[in-house]
Amino acid sequence: MKTCASKFVDYMHEYLDGDISREHEQSLKQHLQTCPDCQQHMHELSDTVAFIKSAAHITAPPSFEEQVISRLPKRKNSVGIKRWFRQHPLLMAAALFCLFMSATVLGSFPNDNQFSVTKKPNIVVEGQTVTVPAGEVVKGDIVVKNGDIIIEGEVDGNVTVINGNYMASTAVVTGQVEEIDEMFEWLWFKIKDGFNNLMAVFSNK
Template sequence: MSTCPQNIVDYMHEYLDGDISLEHEQQLKKHLQNCSKCQQHMHELSDTVAFVKSAAHITAPPHFENEVMKRLPKGKNRIGIQNWFRRHPILVAACVFLLFMSASLVGSYSNNEFSVTKQPNLIIEGQTVIVPKGEVVKGDIVVKNGDIIIEGEVEGNVTVINGEYMASSAVVTGEIEEIDEVFEWLWFEIKTLGNNIVGVFQ
C-alpha cells in the first residue's frame, strides 16, 4: 500500500463518509480489484467505522448523571477576597482613592520645601514670612516649612506647618493653627479638601 497513490486513501475516506463522486468511486473500485493491501486497509477502515457507529447507540443508565454528581466531593462555600471585591466595587474604589490620597498627602508632608500662599503685602526673608506693621492681608495665609511674624493685620486664617507663629501686636480675625505632627497636618489637608469640594457644589 505504501506504493499506492495517496488519492486512493483519500477516496477510501470519501467513500466511507458518503461524499465520494461517481468518478472517484469508479477509480477506487478499479484499484481495489488489483491491490490486496488496499483491500485489507479498506476492510479495516470499514470495521472501524462500523464499530464507532454501533457504539454511538449505547445509552447511559437512567439517573446516571445525577448519581455521578452526588458522588463528586462538595466544593467549599467560601467567599474569597476576589468575590468580595466583585460584590463591593464602589467600596473598593473608595478605598483605593483614599490610599492614593493618603500616600500623596504623606509624600507632600515629608517634602521639606518652603512654601507660602500668595498674598499681597507679605515680605519673605529666607524661610520667614512677615506681615509688616500697618499692612492688612485679606485672606488666609498658609506657611509650610517656615515661620511667620505678624506685626500688621490678617483678615483670615493663619496656618503654619512645621514652623513657628510669632506675633507681637498682631490682629488675626480668623483661626491661628500650628501643625507639627503628621496626623494634625493630614487632618488639615482633609478639611481643606472637603472645604474645596463643598465650595465647588455651592
C-alpha cells in the first residue's frame, strides 16, 4: 500500500483547486513520474471531478416564478406607515405638533351649551340674557357664552358674544363688539386674543 508522504495528496488537491504553488507543482510532477500508486490516485481524483462535472443542468419548473409570487406575504399597511415615519421624521414631527395644537385649541371651544358671563357688579342676568341697565357704566371687558346681551348703559371695554346675539340701541361701548358663532371665528378669536395678550405683555414692560 501507499507509503508516500501525505503531502503529495495535499498537493493533488491544491492542483485540482487551481491554487498550487510552482514549487509544489514541480515536486508533485516529479513524484508522480516515479510513483504508480500516486499516479493512480491522481487519476481517480481527476475522474471523480470529471464525473461530477458531467451532471446535467437542472432548471426550475415553468410555474416556479408564478408560485413564488403568489406565496409572497401581502405587505402589511402598518409596515408601510412605519417606514414612511422613519423616512420623514420632520414631517412626522410637524404633523404631531399640528395634531396636539389643534386638540388644545379646539378643546377649549364652547361645545358645552352652558351659559356663562363675566361677573360684573352692575349687570343684570335674567335667564340667558344679560342686561347692562341704562345709566350704568361697566368697567372692563364682558364675555357672554351661549346667551344674549342687551346693552342700554355704557361699557368701558370690549364686548364679546359667543353663540348668542348682541342687542344694543343706545349703547356706548368704548371697546370692540364681537359676535362669534362659528368654529373658525372662535379659533380666530383665540389667536387674536393670544396675540393681544402677548402684545400686552410686551407693552407692559
